Amino acid sequence: MRRPLPLLVLLVLGLVGAPAARASTLTAGGSSTLRYAASSGESTQLSITYQGGQLVFTDPGAASISAGGACTSSGSQASCPASGISSIAAVVSPGGAVQTGPNLPASVSVTRSYPAAPAAVGPALTLPATTATMSALGAVAVPLSCPASAVGRCQGLVELMLDGQIVASQQFLLLTGQQAAVLLPLTPDARTAVTRAKALDMTAEFAAQDDGGAYTSGTAPLTVTAPPPAFARHAPHAVSTTARRHARARRHRRARRHHR
Numbered sequence: 001m002r003r004p005l006p007l008l009v010l011l012v013l014g015l016v017g018a019p020a021a022r023a024s025t026l027t028a029g030g031s032s033t034l035r036y037a038a039s040s041g042e043s044t045q046l047s048i049t050y051q052g053g054q055l056v057f058t059d060p061g062a063a064s065i066s067a068g069g070a071c072t073s074s075g076s077q078a079s080c081p082a083s084g085i086s087s088i089a090a091v092v093s094p095g096g097a098v099q100t101g102p103n104l105p106a107s108v109s110v111t112r113s114y115p116a117a118p119a120a121v122g123p124a125l126t127l128p129a130t131t132a133t134m135s136a137l138g139a140v141a142v143p144l145s146c147p148a149s150a151v152g153r154c155q156g157l158v159e160l161m162l163d164g165q166i167v168a169s170q171q172f173l174l175l176t177g178q179q180a181a182v183l184l185p186l187t188p189d190a191r192t193a194v195t196r197a198k199a200l201d202m203t204a205e206f207a208a209q210d211d212g213g214a215y216t217s218g219t220a221p222l223t224v225t226a227p228p229p230a231f232a233r234h235a236p237h238a239v240s241t242t243a244r245r246h247a248r249a250r251r252h253r254r255a256r257r258h259h260r
Contacts, residue, residue, distance in 0.1 A: 024062040026078045028069045032086045038062065044096025048088060048110060050103045054079040055088070061096070082108070089113070097166065112164065114217065131223045138191035140224055141181035142204055146174035152211025158182055160222070161203040162190055176210075186224075199225045 067073035071080035146154035168184035
């Protein structure tokens with residue numbers, strides 16, 4: 001049985017309407033761990049904040065969140081006591097978003113993962129390069145290749161991850177056998193980080209489907225480098241000796257005409 005493209009991708013591409021959201025779950029994965037699992041087919045939009053001693057989970061992509069243990073829930077929001085919690089594991093739909101509030105305790109780590117891919121997947125989408133240079137405007141051209149074995153086209157979503165955070169995201173559409181660069185604008189913080197470090201190791205994550213309905217997802221390492229300094233290409237003082245000589249001659253001619 002073929003797995004459909006993640007709902008987020010299909011909605012972005014306008015290929016399907018939004019189905020009814022399903023219930024997600026929030027459970028204790030141990031004495032110090034909470035586990036959030038998005039329901040199959042939902043478009044995860046999870047946010048995790050800290051309010052009055054509680055860890056609050058909000059996911060508009062789910063019709064409801066089923067909470068267990070000391071956690072409580074109402075609709076698409078749930079909360080758990082923060083005391084003793086050191087990690088949160090969120091299993092989301094491919095392309096799903098996880099955001100944390102600025103007041104989340106530093107002692108609580110948040111990880112994001114996807115459900116295990118089915119044994120039978122679609123086109124083996126590949127990322128031919130391992131490095132890419134950020135443009136002067138802060139965008140990264142990520143090369144992707146749609147294999148000749150794909151049916152019709154490969155279409156989906158590609159993201160760049162840095163330290164577990166999404167720093168760029170873009171949809172794409174490639175023809176069978178086509179290799180092309182997908183332009184991903186980086187967030188302002190990511191642009192600054194690349195410029196300062198000169199090169200940063202990121203992870204490209206993608207999910208795609210061909211016209212036959214076959215689905216695939218994967219990750220690949222990508223080193224993003226800073227653009228070369230602008231002054232190296234446009235040095236204002238790089239004027240030829242001949243040009244300077246001609247300029248002096250013109251000034252002397254004007255001076256002589258002025259004294260006549």
